Amino acid sequence: MTTIDTNVALRNRYEQLSQEGYSYGRNGDAPPKWPKHWTQEDVNQWMEGYNEGKMYLQVLGGM
Structure with a gap:
């Protein structure tokens, strides 16, 4: 796979997990609230997707 x-x-994983009920607050200032059924792996994958997705959008001139 390419970068x-x-x-x-x-990014897709981040969006999928976000739809499951993650709330980040404005500008990411608020403490994260994870759905109770999430495992630590879900949290790690979400954060990885969130951070990668943010960098990717910045490269594209978004956010």
């Missing part, structure tokens, strides 16, 4: 493919995969 862009990886970033897209992480």
